[in-house]
Structures are given as C-alpha cells and as structure tokens.
Amino acid sequence: MIENASEAVYRVIKDRRSIRSFIDKEIPDSLVQQILEAGWMAPSAGNRQPVEFIVVKDPAIKQRLSTQKFVIEAPIVIIVVVNLERTTSRYGERGETMYIYHDSGSAIQNILLMCKALNLGSCWIGAFNDEKISRFLELPENVLPMAIIPIGYPNQNPDPPRKIPLEKISHNEKYEEQKIKEYLMSLVD
Ligand SMILES: Cc1cc2nc3c(=O)[nH]c(=O)nc-3n(C[C@H](O)[C@H](O)[C@H](O)COP(=O)(O)O)c2cc1C
Numbered sequence: 001m002i003e004n005a006s007e008a009v010y011r012v013i014k015d016r017r018s019i020r021s022f023i024d025k026e027i028p029d030s031l032v033q034q035i036l037e038a039g040w041m042a043p044s045a046g047n048r049q050p051v052e053f054i055v056v057k058d059p060a061i062k063q064r065l066s067t068q069k070f071v072i073e074a075p076i077v078i079i080v081v082v083n084l085e086r087t088t089s090r091y092g093e094r095g096e097t098m099y100i101y102h103d104s105g106s107a108i109q110n111i112l113l114m115c116k117a118l119n120l121g122s123c124w125i126g127a128f129n130d131e132k133i134s135r136f137l138e139l140p141e142n143v144l145p146m147a148i149i150p151i152g153y154p155n156q157n158p159d160p161p162r163k164i165p166l167e168k169i170s171h172n173e174k175y176e177e178q179k180i181k182e183y184l185m186s187l188v189d
Contacts, residue, residue, distance in 0.1 A: 012116045017160065019121025020070040022152030027075050031118050035151065038114035039080070042107040045099035050086040051107045051146075054079040054137055064136045065148055066128060074150030078111065079133065080104050084142045104146035111149055121154030 036053055044050060056062055056077045063072050071077060082104050087095035108124055115122040125148040133145045168183040 008117075012113050016112055016116040017121075017158045018123040019152075019154045019156060019158070020068075020123055021155040022070065022073050022075070022121060022150070023155045024073075025075065025153045027120065027151065027153075031120070032076060034118065035078070035111055035114050035120075038110040039078075039107040042103070042110045044103040044106070045087060045095070046090055048087045048090060048095075048099075048103075050082045050084065050095075050100060051104050052081050052083060052143070053107075054081060056137075061136065065133060066125065068125070070123070071125065071148065071150045074152040076151050078149045078151065079137060079145055080108055080111075080147045080149065081137075081139060081143050081145050084144060100144070100146070108147050108149065115151055119153070120151055121156075122149050122151045124149060 032055060036055070039051065039053055042051070056065065056079065057075065059072065062074070062077055065071055065077060065079070082100045084096060084100065087099050087103065089095075091099055112122050112124060128145070128148055130145055133139070133148075134143075137145070139145065164180075164183065168180050
C-alpha cells in the first residue's frame with residue numbers, strides 16, 4: 001500500500017471539482033487507458049459488469065453529443081453506457097430501476113477521481129438527449145447512455161460549491177427529520 005494513501009485519496013476526493021473549461025492540449029493514450037481502467041475496476045451489483053465506455057475524440061461527433069461549448073473543447077469525451085440485459089437477466093426490475101444507476105455511478109465517480117489524480121479536469125454530465133446520443137453513437141436498443149464525461153487539462157480552478165453541513169445530513173441510529181427541516185427553513189428566513 002502506498003504510504004499516506006489515505007491522505008492522497010482524501011485530497012483527491014476533496015479537491016476534485018467539476019471542470020467546464022479546458023486548454024487545447026492532447027491527453028496521452030496511456031492516461032486515457034488509466035482512466036478507463038479506473039471505471040472498469042468499479043464495483044457492480046453481483047459483478048454483472050453492465051457498464052461500458054465509448055471514447056470520443058472526433059470533433060464532429062463531440063459536437064453532436066452536446067451543445068455545451070466545453071464538451072466540444074475537451075480533447076476526449078467518455079460516454080458511459082450500460083448494457084441493460086447483463087444486469088436484468090439476473091436481477092429483473094431491480095436491475096433496471098436501481099442497479100444500473102448504482103453501477104454506472106460508481107464507474108463514473110472512479111473516472112472523475114482518476115482524472116483528478118492525473119491532474120486532469122472532468123465533469124459528470126447528465127443533461128443530454130438520450131435519443132440523439134443513442135442514434136449518433138449507434139447504441140443497440142438494450143444499451144443506454146448514462147453520462148457524458150468531457151476530460152481535458154483544466155483551464156479553471158473553481159471554488160468548492162456550497163454544501164449542506166455534514167452534521168445536518170448525517171443521522172444517528174434513525175432519520176432525524178427535524179434537524180434537516182430546521183436547517184432548510186433557516187435558509188429561507
Ligand atoms: C448526476 C449528475 C448530473 C450532472 N449533470 C451535469 C450537467 O448536465 N451539466 C453540468 O455542467 N454539470 C453537471 N453535473 C455536475 C454538478 O453540477 C456538480 O457535480 C455539482 O455542482 C457539484 O460541484 P463539484 O462537482 O465541483 O463538486 C452533474 C452531476 C451529477 C452527479
């Protein structure tokens with residue numbers, strides 16, 4: 001185990017930000033490989049591994065994925081997809097309504113953290129047109145797009161977002177509804 005691994009992991013988690021501006025610099029293939037491996041190593045329900053990755057570098061395809069400028073600006077865009085059958089064949093409805101989101105979320109977060117560890121910026125994008133993406137990327141019917149992740153060298157250093165204090169959202173023994181209600185009410189006063 002790397003010395004101070006817990007400190008390194010903590011820093012990567014803490015300092016990761018959504019990056020929405022990139023400099024014009026290619027990413028070496030060896031780094032792209034490490035990023036894909038990070039996604040591939042993520043846990044999945046029953047180890048069914050329904051998550052797959054599409055790497056897009058072609059500017060013409062990037063343009064069709066999103067109208068947001070920073071997606072086109074990014075040297076690579078990874079589209080995270082799930083092969084529905086691989087999980088529903090074992091888990092049925094639970095696979096479709098729950099596990100595909102868990103499985104793809106864990107792979108996406110691994111990718112974002114690996115990018116940060118490699119001094120690359122990335123952004124988890126969930127706002128896209130599913131139908132268009134499926135058509136442009138020629139996804140079969142049982143393969144669903146879950147996220148678009150533009151990746152590149154950052155051209156910005158955003159401040160951390162405002163967060164609800166941890167003590168308001170961490171509960172002891174049972175859900176303490178009153179404390180989060182009171183906190184949210186205090187924001188509107
Ligand atoms: C499920 C999900 C969907 C998101 N979709 C978008 C998006 O469509 N466009 C975008 O710019 N950011 C998107 N984000 C990024 C969030 O806005 C961002 O994570 C949040 O503001 C917190 O900032 P941070 O990532 O720097 O901690 C998404 C994040 C998640 C987890």
